[in-house]
Amino acid sequence: MFSEKFSPLIDRFPQESDALRRIASHFEVVENRSGVKVFDMVFDPNRLFDISQAGSSARFAKVTTILIEARILSRKFVVRSPLGSAILELESWYDRPDTIYDPLTDRELELTDDDLETMYSVVPDGVH
Amino acid sequence: MECTDVIKLVEKVWSTTPPAERRSVFSLIRKTIPNHHLVLFDGLVDNKRNGIVDNPDSKIVVLIHGIHTDGSWQRCVQQELSTINGLHIHDLGYDVVTAIQLFGPYRSTPVNRIAREIRRIKVEEPKAKISVIAHSFGTYIVSKILEDHPDIRFDRIIMCGAIISRAYPWDRNARELNKSRIINDVGTRDIWPVIATCTTGGYGSSGRRGFQSASVTDRYFNYKHSDFFEPKNNHIRDYWKPIIESGDIPTSDWDTKKGKTSFPILVASHPWIGRPLVFLIIFGLGILGWQYFSKPTVPKNESTHAIQSGDK
Secondary structure, three states: OHHHHHHHHHHHOHHHHHHHHHHHHHHHHHHHOOOOOHHHOEEOHHHHHHHHOOOOHHHHHHHHHHHHHOOOEEEEEEEEOOOOOEEEEEOOHHHOOOEEEEOOOOEEEEOOHHHEEEEEEEOOOOOO | OOHHHHHHHHHHHHHHOOHHHHHHHHHHHHOOOOHHHHHHHHHHHHHHHOOOOOOOOOEEEEEEOOOOOOOOHHHHHHHHHOOOOOEEEEEEOOOOOOHHHHHOOOOHHHHHHHHHHHHHHHHHOOOOEEEEEEEOHHHHHHHHHHHHOOOOOOOOEEEEOOOOOOOOOHHHHOOOOOHHHEEEEEEOOOOHHHHHHHHOOOOOOHHHHOOOOOOOEEEEEOOOOOHHHOHHHOHHHHHHHHHHHHOOOOOOOHHHHOOOOOHHHHHHOOOOOHHHHHHHHHHHHHHHHHHHHOOOOOOHHHHHHHHHHHHO
């Protein structure tokens, strides 16, 4: 079970354990539902913030740090074409180019910070 | 550089930098951040970018344990309260205080340490309402924090096994809290608050007799010092959880059933009678012991000589 990966973290980080426990139970519910693949799950930060009920930006950053360092989640930045599909994935906000070619519309797009969507995705475990 | 410093830095720079310059400014600052804090730094900046703000309804409960313990009960509380939405528990610890430290005059180290921890929480989560659950020496720590660290205020205070003076000036040190926000759970079989009162200074028997004050809600239970955490009593679930969850204060059946406090306990827990009395008893026992052990012994040959001369 993927949600079991949280147990050692909950023990190791007691101050963030409430938020970690809430995310773990969210995964547990999803896992028990048939037809949903945990490793395809992607969250935007606001959704993950709501699930964790972290309460503050600082705690949420600590929780995501724990999950990223434990290789449970990864943080990515996605640029989408005006047609909706992702056309670029970045590791960091600071890597954002000023322009990008959109093959879907065959246009050169100018990028601003608002065009970068943060995504938290589940890190594949080598089997999935 | 600590986590809190990174949090403060991001908060300050974000609010003072024009939006158009933020990426370049944060890119420069990032180079100064130690490697082990980079993921946190990126997370904090990204939260700002995504407009994640602190929830004003966020609640934190701080747990402070007593002496001779590292607070294993704190995990039980954490587990029991974890179902409350938006609540976060911080179990704060300090190096084990021994009975010698408890009865000695040097008690400020754990107080300062807990104050520092609470201050850190306040910096990281300025909008959260912080409540505290404290046991035994932890209640003394709370009383000292309220007294000496006026920047630290609590939303609710729950005490058990309290060793705070019954004359503690709640109306002065916690004037923003009314009676329904300061709860004192009393164990009517708890002997430790009485021992603490009559053997040393600075403590009181509030955990045995209650504060009986207009500022505090006393609830009485047929408990010993640490029975609040006994799983069979379900005390956390039945008596603390409703307070944290909704502010409701369940009453205890024992409030009306408890008998009168015995006279020796009343005497021993009286700060101006119990303490001198105990010191008098100890002093008296000391004198008796000294007299007993320092009684002059008659040399053996002299007594033999006396008997012999008597015979004559």
